[in-house]
Amino acid sequence: MTEFQLKYGCTPNQKPARLFMEDGSALPIEVLNGRPGFINFLDAFNGWQLVTELKRATGLPAAASFKHVSPTSGAVGLPMSERLKKAAFVDKVKGLDDSPLALAYARARGTDRMCSFGDWVSLSDVCDLTTAKLIKREVSDGVIAPGYTPEALALLKEKRQGGYNVVKIDPDYVPAPIERKQVFGITFEQGRNDFVIDERLFENLPTANKTLPESAVRDLIVALINLKYTQSNSVCYAVDGQAIGVGAGQQSRVHCTRLAGTKADTWQLRQCDKVLELPFLPDLPRAERDNAIDRYINKTEEDVCAEGNWQKYFRYRPDPLTEQEMRDYLDKITGVSLGSDAFFPFSDNIERAHLSGVSYIAQPGGSVRDDAVIECCDKYGIAMAFTGMRLFHH
Numbered sequence: 518m519t520e521f522q523l524k525y526g527c528t529p530n531q532k533p534a535r536l537f538m539e540d541g542s543a544l545p546i547e548v549l550n551g552r553p554g555f556i557n558f559l560d561a562f563n564g565w566q567l568v569t570e571l572k573r574a575t576g577l578p579a580a581a582s583f584k585h586v587s588p589t590s591g592a593v594g595l596p597m598s599e600r601l602k603k604a605a606f607v608d609k610v611k612g613l614d615d616s617p618l619a620l621a622y623a624r625a626r627g628t629d630r631m632c633s634f635g636d637w638v639s640l641s642d643v644c645d646l647t648t649a650k651l652i653k654r655e656v657s658d659g660v661i662a663p664g665y666t667p668e669a670l671a672l673l674k675e676k677r678q679g680g681y682n683v684v685k686i687d688p689d690y691v692p693a694p695i696e697r698k699q700v701f702g703i704t705f706e707q708g709r710n711d712f713v714i715d716e717r718l719f720e721n722l723p724t725a726n727k728t729l730p731e732s733a734v735r736d737l738i739v740a741l742i743n744l745k746y747t748q749s750n751s752v753c754y755a756v757d758g759q760a761i762g763v764g765a766g767q768q769s770r771v772h773c774t775r776l777a778g779t780k781a782d783t784w785q786l787r788q789c790d791k792v793l794e795l796p797f798l799p800d801l802p803r804a805e806r807d808n809a810i811d812r813y814i815n816k817t818e819e820d821v822c823a824e825g826n827w828q829k830y831f832r833y834r835p836d837p838l839t840e841q842e843m844r845d846y847l848d849k850i851t852g853v854s855l856g857s858d859a860f861f862p863f864s865d866n867i868e869r870a871h872l873s874g875v876s877y878i879a880q881p882g883g884s885v886r887d888d889a890v891i892e893c894c895d896k897y898g899i900a901m902a903f904t905g906m907r908l909f910h911h
Contacts, residue, residue, distance in 0.1 A: 518543060518544050518546075518548075519537060519538065519542070520536065521536040521537070521544060524552065524554055525554070531555075545687040545690035546685065547684070547685040548684055549665070549670060549674075549683040550673065550674045550679075550680075550681060550683040551659060551680050551683060552680075552682065556585065556586070557637055559586050560584070560637035560639075561583075561637055561659065561686075563583060563586060563588075564637060564661065565639050565661050567581045567742060567745070567746045569688075570745070571592075571593055571641065571739065574714060574715055574738050574742060575593050575738065575739075578617045578641050578642045579594070579621050579641040580621035580622035580624070580625045580639065580641070580648075581638070581639040582626050582629075582633040582636045582637075582638060583637045586748055587763065588746060588760065588763060589625070589628060590624070590625045590628035590629060590633075591742065591743045592622075592628070593621055593624075593735075594616075594618055594619075594621035595624070595758040596614065596620065597613075597620060600788050600793065601788060602623070605623055605627025605630075606630075606806075610647070610651065612647045613651075615647070616648060618641070618642045618645060619651055622638065622651055622652070623651060626655060628759060628762075628784055629780055629783075630803075631811055634656050634807070635657065636655075636657050636658065638652055638657055640660065640661070640662035640663075641663075643662060643663060643664040643666060644662045644664070644665045644666065644673075645666055648669065649668070649669035649670075649672045650672065653673065653675070653676050654803075655803075657676075659681065659683065659684065660673065660683055661684040661685075662684075662685065663688040664685060665683070694708060694709055695707070696708075712906060712908075714741045714742050715738065718737075718902065718904040718905075718906065719734060719902040719904070720902070721904075721905070722903075723887070723901065724891055724894045724900055724901045726898050726899065728900055729877060729902070732852075733854055735758060736757070736758065736854035737854045737856055737877060739854075740753040740754070740755040741753075741879060741904070741908060743760045744856050744908045744910075745858075746910055747763055748765045749765075749909040749911060750768065750769070750770055750858065750859065751763065751764060751766070751767075751773055751858045752773035752855065752857050754853055754854070754855050754875065755853070755854045756852060756854060761785070761853070762777040762778060762873070763777055764777030764778075770857070770859070771865050771869065774866045778870065781853065782843075782872075782873055783811065785846070785850055785873075786814050786843060787810060789842075791838050795813065795835055796832040796833055796835060797830060798830060798832060801830060805830065809830045809831075813835075813837075813838060822836075850873070852874065853873060853876060854875070854876070854877040855875045855879070856880070857881075858907060858908040858909055858910070859881055859907050860882055861880055863890075864890050864893035866890070867897070868893065871897045871899070876899055877899065878894065878899055878901040879904050880902075880903065880904065881904050881905055882903030882905065883903075887903075
């Protein structure tokens with residue numbers, strides 16, 4: 518296939534639209550089902566790069582949940598605790614522990630379930646039946662992988678009344694070293710960002726704490742690879758092999774840190790007893806549960822515990838999660854890693870990161886206020902590495 522006709526571009530009025538290779542060669546993809554759109558393919562190709570880099574860096578199968586050209590999370594296939602499984606709604610999934618790829622997807626999809634609603638899935642490995650079962654039950658636009666087992670493909674083809682988008686990509690495809698795009702009829706050209714993210718980035722630690730355990734190195738790598746494919750400005754919190762909070766596309770660095778920190782806090786609080794024990798109505802769909810959990814934790818839009826509201830979600834009225842209870846829970850958390858795609862210009866970023874249990878940071882460095890940022894890290898015993906490399910993505 519040398520060309521793929523798209524229904525339209527980013528919006529329905531943008532026609533015609535197509536995919537093709539400038540040199541006339543065959544596309545490195547095969548559409549096995551459905552008809553993916555312009556934004557679907559943007560998510561697919563960015564997500565594919567993310568998961569292949571995660572696997573290359575960690576040696577573990579990886580998955581990403583993408584939405585509007587930024588990841589909600591990218592994760593690797595590490596075992597999940599029973600508490601995390603319950604928070605991610607996968608505690609009753611049979612065979613989950615036997616599939617590292619399914620574990621990676623359960624982590625990625627379970628991180629920010631509200632933002633993942635209607636996502637694009639990217640998988641580093643051949644999609645197996647367990648992973649396909651997880652994908653089939655979620656609201657999703659499509660999936661890209663290097664292959665599918667016959668059973669997995671048959672199951673995915675049933676999704677969305679047979680219209681679910683399933684794309685196979687050639688794992689050996691290597692893009693040209695120069696990339697181009699047009700804006701306002703003007704062509705931009707640059708070298709591809711083939712910068713390798715690995716443990717060598719963390720050798721320069723200007724902070725008093727210079728200890729980075731292997732788990733922190735892994736999580737900083739996860740954070741930075743997620744940032745490499747996140748719309749800038751961006752900050753990413755990561756722990757236990759997965760991104761737990763991504764703040765994308767913010768003009769202010771501290772706004773990135775706050776946004777991602779709020780998402781990371783919500784992920785942490787989903788695992789507290791009060792949230793895990795919410796008395797949901799037995800037939801309440803998962804998406805409605807996600808919305809209710811978010812409102813219960815973040816006190817937004819609707820007080821789900823109020824009279825007249827709780828009856829829509831719960832068997833009985835739950836006790837609210839108080840600000841003090843949330844603070845007490847979050848104050849016990851440590852060991853979270855934080856990556857930033859550019860330097861921190863002020864120490865307020867560190868103050869906000871500390872509130873979410875950050876113990877390890879990787880950022881390029883190079884601000885005129887580096888000393889103040891280092892001093893703030895030292896105040897909290899945070900180990901921070903200067904990578905010397907920005908990871909802007911647009």
